[in-house]
Each structure stands twice: as structure tokens, then as C-alpha cells.
Amino acid sequence: MEVHVSLAGPGDLATRIYRQLLDAVLDGRLRPGERLPSTRELARRLGVARNTVAVAYERLTAEGFLEARVGSGTYVAAAPVSRARPRSAPAGGGVRPRKVWESLTTLPTETPEAAYDFRAGVPDAGLFPLATWRRLVAGELRAATLSPAAYRDPAGHEGLREAISRYVGVGRSVRARAQDVIVTNGAQQALDLIGRVLIGPGDRVAVEQPGYPPARQLFHSLGARVVGVPVDGEGLEVSALPSDARLVYVTPSHQFPLGTPMSLSRRAALLDWAARRGAVVVEDDYDSEFRFSDRPLEPLQSLDRDGRVVYVGTFSKTLLPILRLGFLVAPASLLPALRAAKQLTDWHGDRTGQAALARLIDSGEFARHVRKATKVYAARHAMILSTLEADFADWLAPVPSVAGLHVCALVRPGASVDVGRWVDRALVAGVAVEDLARYGGPDGLVLGYGAIRTADIADGLRLLRHYVR
Numbered sequence: 001m002e003v004h005v006s007l008a009g010p011g012d013l014a015t016r017i018y019r020q021l022l023d024a025v026l027d028g029r030l031r032p033g034e035r036l037p038s039t040r041e042l043a044r045r046l047g048v049a050r051n052t053v054a055v056a057y058e059r060l061t062a063e064g065f066l067e068a069r070v071g072s073g074t075y076v077a078a079a080p081v082s083r084a085r086p087r088s089a090p091a092g093g094g095v096r097p098r099k100v101w102e103s104l105t106t107l108p109t110e111t112p113e114a115a116y117d118f119r120a121g122v123p124d125a126g127l128f129p130l131a132t133w134r135r136l137v138a139g140e141l142r143a144a145t146l147s148p149a150a151y152r153d154p155a156g157h158e159g160l161r162e163a164i165s166r167y168v169g170v171g172r173s174v175r176a177r178a179q180d181v182i183v184t185n186g187a188q189q190a191l192d193l194i195g196r197v198l199i200g201p202g203d204r205v206a207v208e209q210p211g212y213p214p215a216r217q218l219f220h221s222l223g224a225r226v227v228g229v230p231v232d233g234e235g236l237e238v239s240a241l242p243s244d245a246r247l248v249y250v251t252p253s254h255q256f257p258l259g260t261p262m263s264l265s266r267r268a269a270l271l272d273w274a275a276r277r278g279a280v281v282v283e284d285d286y287d288s289e290f291r292f293s294d295r296p297l298e299p300l301q302s303l304d305r306d307g308r309v310v311y312v313g314t315f316s317k318t319l320l321p322i323l324r325l326g327f328l329v330a331p332a333s334l335l336p337a338l339r340a341a342k343q344l345t346d347w348h349g350d351r352t353g354q355a356a357l358a359r360l361i362d363s364g365e366f367a368r369h370v371r372k373a374t375k376v377y378a379a380r381h382a383m384i385l386s387t388l389e390a391d392f393a394d395w396l397a398p399v400p401s402v403a404g405l406h407v408c409a410l411v412r413p414g415a416s417v418d419v420g421r422w423v424d425r426a427l428v429a430g431v432a433v434e435d436l437a438r439y440g441g442p443d444g445l446v447l448g449y450g451a452i453r454t455a456d457i458a459d460g461l462r463l464l465r466h467y468v469r
Contacts, residue, residue, distance in 0.1 A: 017056040114432035116460025120406035120448035136356035154343035156183025157354035163361040187314035210441030235262025253288035259401030287317040307331035380449035411443035
């Protein structure tokens with residue numbers, strides 16, 4: 001362990017060394033069980049007498065912070081005394097962030113364990129082609145040892161950009177060349193890059209209401225004035241858009257969280273509005289690969305003739321969120337700025353994972369995985385809808401949807417249901433569902449079916465029904 005010790009400060013040399021090491025233990029920088037340099041080695045580094053270091057070590061050992069092991073060395077005590085605890089920063093002191101960040105907090109990443117997990121937006125990790133992915137990553141790591149280490153194109157792995165352009169072109173009718181694609185660390189980074197390039201302090205940004213909270217918070221953090229625009233059965237109400245909106249964020253293929261697609265007439269109206277107002281439309285197509293019926297409507301990007309749409313996609317739902325692989329397809333006029341923003345953010349991301357994904361797509365394995373997963377999710381989707389209609393009809397009305405990883409159900413007019421209390425009581429009993437209100441929606445539930453096994457859905461919904469009142 002490389003230990004930094006400063007000899008500045010009051011007291012003799014042994015006392016200064018003692019206090020530096022004590023602070024490192026109390027702060028947790030030196031953890032229980034870690035081995036310290038020998039007295040001879042530390043004395044050599046500090047340019048002091050060995051006995052000076054030995055005095056500091058002996059004092060810390062006597063106080064229970066260190067322990068000497070014969071023939072092995074000196075270690076941080078495995079069971080530190082009670083006063084060995086991290087120190088906190090002075091209350092109210094230190095440097096403060098910009099005011100906007102004081103109102104923003106990180107979203108929860110850890111949720112209580114639940115036997116029946118109906119959280120939204122979580123894919124089934126058991127469906128992930130792990131053996132294939134491991135083989136592809138191993139191959140890329142072996143190949144990497146033969147190529148020179150260097151910083152690469154901020155737009156991402158060339159092979160993956162080519163694979164994505166073909167994939168979205170064939171599967172989603174998106175008009176894209178490889179040079180139009182920028183690979184990102186998930187869809188969230190894509191939104192961040194777009195915001196950095198397009199949004200200035202005070203600019204108006206329109207988002208769907210209800211909608212995706214991380215997008216709203218991101219635009220707010222960039223200084224935008226974010227306004228929610230209502231959503232109905234045809235999608236975003238274009239007539240309600242503020243006239244001065246610089247950017248409009250939408251999820252037209254599978255509105256998040258309601259699940260309804262944006263009608264073709266609304267899509268045309270939104271594109272016409274953007275062209276007249278000089279605004280940009282961000283189309284987040286986050287999980288439309290999982291479609292169970294009906295032919296999907298044309299993406300806004302493929303209908304756009306004025307270069308107003310930035311298309312955002314992600315592999316977090318089709319594969320796994322932990323991979324952090326997403327992309328954007330942008331008009332040529334925005335690409336230089338977006339590439340520069342990507343370089344300033346993280347340069348080029350994980351080349352190994354990007355190369356492995358390119359091979360997964362090119363080999364046809366990705367398409368086979370999506371087809372397999374779609375069948376599984378279709379069965380779960382149908383089971384939840386049929387159960388809601390049969391057993392929850394007195395309280396809930398499912399929102400029609402034909403794609404994705406979740407369904408919504410709204411509280412029926414006149415039904416006396418305290419959704420927040422229902423969700424809390426169900427969680428205690430082992431059923432995790434989400435309150436639609438957390439997304440800014442009306443009274444209702446959001447039920448995901450990626451994280452729960454098909455065999456557990458019936459029992460989970462039966463238990464959920466028990467706690468409706």
C-alpha cells in the first residue's frame with residue numbers, strides 16, 4: 001500500500017507521522033486488514049530515521065489501530081476501536097454547487113427485495129445471451145492486445161455505428177448512415193449531449209406529462225425552463241406546446257409511462273410545428289423492439305424532411321442496463337457539435353463492449369435474442385392484461401398498449417382507491433409495483449413484466465389484489 005504522509009504541522013516528526021496515519025485510518029483511507037509499509041521502507045520514503053517511524057507505529061499499535069504480525073508486517077487492525085470512524089465535513093461548510101443542483105437528487109438504484117417484482121423498465125436478465133456475450137467480449141479483449149493503445153473516435157466504434165445504422169434502418173425505418181450515428185453510454189448520455197449542444201440557460205424545453213423524470217431533471221440541470229405538456233390517447237397534445245419551446249422531448253412509439261403510441265396525425269402535426277418554430281424534437285425510442293401486435297407507426301425521424309429530429313435509442317432494455325450502451329442519430333448540421341460534446345464528456349466510451357455488440361448484431365444473434373425475448377414478454381403482457389380485466393375491473397382500467405416492458409392501469413372514475421397506500425402495503429407483503437403519480441400521472445399503477453418470472457405473475461397479482469383496500 002502506497003501511503004502518503006506529510007511531515008508538515010506541529011509536533012515532533014514521530015507525532016506528525018502518527019497523526020497522519022491515524023487520520024487515514026479514521027477516514028477509511030486505510031481499511032481494516034491493509035498492510036502498511038515496513039518501518040524501514042516508510043522511513044526511507046520520508047527521509048527520517050527508522051526509529052521515528054517505529055515510535056509512530058508502536059503508538060498506533062498500543063491504541064488498537066494497528067497490529068503487528070510476526071514475520072508478516074504491520075496491518076490496520078481488523079476490528080478497529082469504537083472511535084475509528086469516518087469524519088464528516090463541517091456542517092454547512094465547504095464549496096456549494098449551483099443552486100439548481102441543490103434541488104436535484106440521484107434517483108434510487110437499490111430497491112427493497114420483493115418476491116414479486118413488477119418494477120417498470122427492467123429487462124429479464126435471465127434472457128440475456130450471457131455465454132455468447134462472454135465469448136464475444138473475450139475475443140475482443142484478445143484482439144485488443146494486438147492493437148496499439150490510443151484514444152479513438154468520440155462517435156464510437158466504427159463497426160458498431162455501421163451495425164446500428166443497418167439495424168435501425170431495417171427494423172425501425174430510420175434513415176441513417178454510419179456517420180450519422182454517435183454511440184453513447186446509454187440513452188441518458190445521449191440526452192445529455194443533445195442538451196449540452198442545444199439548450200442554453202432560460203431556454204424553454206417541453207416534455208410529456210406524465211413522462212420520464214430523468215429527462216426532465218437533466219434538462220432542468222442545464223438551466224432550461226422545463227414545462228410539461230399533456231398526453232392523451234393519441235400522444236402529446238401538440239396544440240398545448242408553448243410557442244417558444246426550443247426543444248421537445250417525446251416517446252412516440254410507446255409513451256412513457258402510459259404506453260400509448262402517438263398517432264400519425266399527431267406526428268405530422270408535431271413535425272410541422274417544429275419546422276415552423278425552428279425547434280428540435282428528441283425522439284426517445286426506448287423499448288419499441290418488443291412489439292406484440294400491429295405494425296409500428298413510422299418514427300418521427302423517418303417522417304422528418306426538415307432535419308428537426310434527433311433519434312435516441314438504447315440497448316438497456318433489449319440487453320442489460322449495466323452494459324451502458326445507447327446511441328443517437330442526428331441531422332448532419334448537429335453532428336460536429338455532438339461529436340465534440342461526446343469527446344469532452346468521456347472521449348469514446350468502452351471500445352470492447354461496443355465491438356462485442358457490433359459482432360452480436362452482425363452475426364444475427366441480437367435479432368434472435370430480441371425475437372425470443374419478445375415472445376416471453378408478449379406472454380407476460382397478455383397475462384397481466386387479462387388478470388387486470390378479470391380481477392381488478394372494479395378499480396382499474398388498463399391503458400391499451402402493444403409494446404414494451406410495462407403496462408399502466410388507471411383508477412376508474414368513482415373507485416375509492418388510495419394508490420399510494422396500496423403500493424406501500426403491497427411492498428411490505430413482497431409485491432413491488434409503481435405508483436403512476438411518481439411520473440406525474442393521474443391515479444393508477446405501472447406494472448412492469450421484465451423482472452418477474454411468468455410463473456410468478458398470477459400469484460403476485462393475486463397478492464396485490466388482496467391489498468387494494
